[in-house]
Amino acid sequence: MTTIGDVAKAAGVSVATVSRALRGVDRVSPHTRDRVLAAASELHYVASPAATSLVSGRTRGVGVITPYFNRWFFATVVSGIEKVLREDGYHVLLCDLEGHTFDTRLPITQTMLWKRADGAIILNVPPVPSERSVLDRLGLPVVTVGNRQPGWPSVRIDDGAAMALATRYVVDLGHRDIGYAGTVPASITHLQTPYDRREAFTKVLSDHGLVCPPEWTLECDWTAAGAAEHADRLFAQRDFPTCVVAASDEMAFGVMSAARRHGLRVPEDVSVIGIDDHVHAEIFDLTTVRQDVEAQGRRAGQIMLDALRSRAGDVVVDDVLDVELVVRGSTGPPRRAGGGQRTKESVVVA
Amino acid sequence: MTTIGDVAKAAGVSVATVSRALRGVDRVSPHTRDRVLAAASELHYVASPAATSLVSGRTRGVGVITPYFNRWFFATVVSGIEKVLREDGYHVLLCDLEGHTFDTRLPITQTMLWKRADGAIILNVPPVPSERSVLDRLGLPVVTVGNRQPGWPSVRIDDGAAMALATRYVVDLGHRDIGYAGTVPASITHLQTPYDRREAFTKVLSDHGLVCPPEWTLECDWTAAGAAEHADRLFAQRDFPTCVVAASDEMAFGVMSAARRHGLRVPEDVSVIGIDDHVHAEIFDLTTVRQDVEAQGRRAGQIMLDALRSRAGDVVVDDVLDVELVVRGSTGPPRRAGGGQRTKESVVVA
DNA sequence: CTGAAAGCGCTTACAG
DNA sequence: CTGAAAGCGCTTACAG
The missing domain is CATH 1.10.260.40 (lambda repressor-like DNA-binding domains)
Known part of the structure; x- marks a missing residue:
């Protein structure tokens, strides 16, 4: 004392x-x-930080607002942010918006940030209008990660381009019967990524005169377990695709797992591709589209730091990081190139 | 304003x-x-929290000190803590001690917590004496997760018992040639768990007259990739074990992956068992010893809340949560029960 | 280069 | 039930 x-x-x-x-x-x-x-x-x-903050008006804290926190992507982003902020003596104030179910989240409130943080970094959740006005009223610098919002700098990948890259790769491999893992319940309004990726997938397919029927489209909570559960039903069908495109690596893991449980070999019987290059993607030999997640956190932290030192001026950067196709062992040409339904029996026997 | x-x-x-x-x-x-x-x-x-805090002396924040943060175990604990604290209007101040390498970590400093938090929850890192005196000087309630420190309440599992459970299971299955993944460089002084688990493993083996030779003992950074790399060398040896006990599920994933890359089937050619019941353990059909990680976070949060309301009195609880063996598909009896070295060739041909 | 004093935005006895 | 005033621990003009 x-x-x-x-x-x-x-x-x-x-x-x-x-x-x-x-x-x-x-x-x-x-x-x-x-x-x-x-x-x-x-x-x-x-x-005493309280006394210093009271007189200076600055807290040396940055609020990090995340829809889930206990998921690889978000924890990795936060980790990148934290490392950069720490070097300048800033700390992170964790604001986890995770609700009781996948479809719900907590609102961003003024109390969360007011006089508590000098800035806010928002991960992947597009604020609703009332939240936007809270944030505007707060008058703090805001940086978004994972999607773009008008007036705020952002760091992200191009979700559509990433998905198009994955989808085109498997189409070029000869797949015509392609399933999709990663649609979300229509009630989800707090994430943009699922919609952007889905749209790009459908677009590439239709560009090739292809379509993914509803029964090959897996809606889930974007976890491995959720995807596995739905993929399990997919592979129990008489007809199932020669390839499943998953909107994230974790879902791809679930799909691979379900395939193996049905005695299907990957990639001989089913190809699987994801997006992320999750820490475990290499281990599980998953073909994917790589994004550098920690770098996104670091860049967001850096942009925030610049804004706090008002180095940035009024330029609202939109930092779109490159993605890269990483071909591993989970994809190959379809059994019968050119498409045509395969029955489960024929696969197991083959 | x-x-x-x-x-x-x-x-x-x-x-x-x-x-x-x-x-x-x-x-x-x-x-x-x-x-x-x-x-x-x-x-x-x-x-203004600063003004309130200045006059009241309380911050309504709890520091959460973690050795790594971007790893499943720690992110899950933090998530549990956060949810409980949030309900009482407390927020978490994230203090990530991760250094540049696995062997190093940042020190716990007075600046981190001083007048910034009303309490501290320390995950898995035993403080060195100088840190202990910082913490004592701060006079905050402290709760530890993952290991026990004199004078502080703790929430944890019994690492030794968990490992003994796993090891006994595979010994009972008939394995005699057993490898181990999860020793750490001797320079690691900031984690206790690796040592406790290793000791229990060795003990169970010796109780059965068995020993795990150095060339079957994999030292790594406790990641899947690290374990995979070392397991790769293990399976390249002429003689390798019929079973590998991994000190964590993530390492077990790495071992399974390396085994498959060598054309070995799990569990026919090698059994693999882990500890944790990681989110992906079920998906990958890993036999493991389950611990409820989020519950540990929630309980630690609850104990902290009680201490902040001084409900707890002077009782220093040591909350040891149960663990449970979860048998899945990655373990089975050895090819030749009763031991005896197998050559790689015989396995691949078989 | 150094000190006295005002003030940041609250809460809490102390009176009334 | 309500107000005036002191005080929490700092920083920052303002003098000297």
């Missing part, structure tokens, strides 16, 4: 001088400074 | 009355209260 007054007393100077000496601003005589530093260190003095 | 003064003016009362009305303490006439509430809401007033 030592305060600046204790240090002043110990060093025999005024609190103003202690403040100056400790922060290294203004001129302070070397001799005085040394005395102050010694006293502060002796007393284990650390300035 | 509306302050309590603005609300007072709008409601025609003093700031003291606004404070009372808004916090619902003390008697305030219903009429006055309504006027204050209306004015506050109209003006979007939220009290």
Whole structure:
């Protein structure tokens, strides 16, 4: 509980001088400074952030708002943000919006951020109008990751392009009967990515005169387990695709798992492709479209830092990171190139 | 930027009355209260946490100190903590100690927590003496997760018992040639779990007159990729075990992956068992010892909340959660029960 | 280079 | 039930 007054007393100077000496601003005589530093260190003095913040109006905290936090993508982004902020003495204030089900989330409130953070980084959740006005009223710099919002800088990949890359790859491999994992319930309004990826998938297919029927389209909660459950039903059907495109690697894991459970070999019987290059993608030999997730966090942190030092001016950057197709063992040409339904029996026997 | 003064003016009362009305303490006439509430809401007033904290001495924040954060176990614990704290209006201050390599971590400093948090929850890292004295000086309630420290309540599993359960299971299955994944470089002093699990493994083996030779012992960074890399070398040896016990599921994934890459079938050619019941364990059909990680976070959060309301008194609880063997498809009896080295050739041909 | 004093935005005895 | 005032621990003009 030592305060600046204790240090002043110990060093025999005024609190103003202690403040100056400790922060290294203004001129302070070397001799005085040394005395102050010694006293502060002796007393284990650390300035009260509340007092500093009250007088300076700055908190040295950045709110990180995330729809889920306990998922690889988000934890990785936060990790990147944290490392960059930390170097400049900023800390992250975690705001997890995860609700009780996949379809719901908590609202972004003024209380979360007000006078608590100097800026906010929003991961993947497009604010609804009322949230937008909360954020605007707060007057903090905002950076978004994973999607773009008018007036705010963003860091992301092009979800449509990433999905198009994956889909085109398997079409070029000769697949015509292609399933899709990763649609979400219509009630989901707090994520944009599922819609963008789905749209790009459908577009590439239709460009090739193809269509993915509803019974090959798996709606789930974007987890491996959720995808596995639905893929299980898919592979139980008499007709199923020669390839499944998953909108994320975790769902791709689920699809691969379900395939194996049905005695199908990957990629001989079914090809599977994902998006992300999840930490485990290489281990499980998954073909995917790689994005550098931690780099997105780092860049978002850097843009925030620049904004806090008002280096950025008024330029609203839209930092779109490259993605890259990573071909591994989970994809191959279809058994019978050119399409045609295969029955489950023929596969198992083959 | 509306302050309590603005609300007072709008409601025609003093700031003291606004404070009372808004916090619902003390008697305030219903009429006055309504006027204050209306004015506050109209003006979007939220009290400045810095000012509140300065005068009250409490921050309504809890520091969560974690060795890595972007790993399933830790992100899951934090998620559990966050959900419980949130319900009582507390937020989490994330303190990630991850250094540049697996062997190093950042120190816990006074600056991290001082006047910034009302308590600290420490995940899996045993503080060194200097950190212990920082923490003691801070005078905050501390709860540990994942290991036990004198004087602090803890939430954890019994690492030794969990590992013994896994090891005994595969020994009972008939395995005699057993490898181990999960030793760490001797330079690692900031984690206890690797040592406790290793010790229990060795103990069970020796109880059965068995020993795991150094060349079957995989030292790694406790990631799937790290384990895969070392397992790759293991399976390239002429003699390798009929079973690998991994100290975590993620390492088990790596081992399974390496086995498959060598044309070995799991469990026919090699059994693999882990500890955790990672989100993906079921998907990948991994036999494991289950621990409820999110529950550990929730309980730690609850103990912290109790301590902050000083409900807890002086009892230092040691909350040891049960673990449970979950048998799945990655384990089976050895090819030749009773041991005896198998050559790689014989396996591949078989 | 250094100190006295005002002020950041609240809460909490203390009066009334 | 309500208000005036002190005080939480700092920083920052303002003097000197």
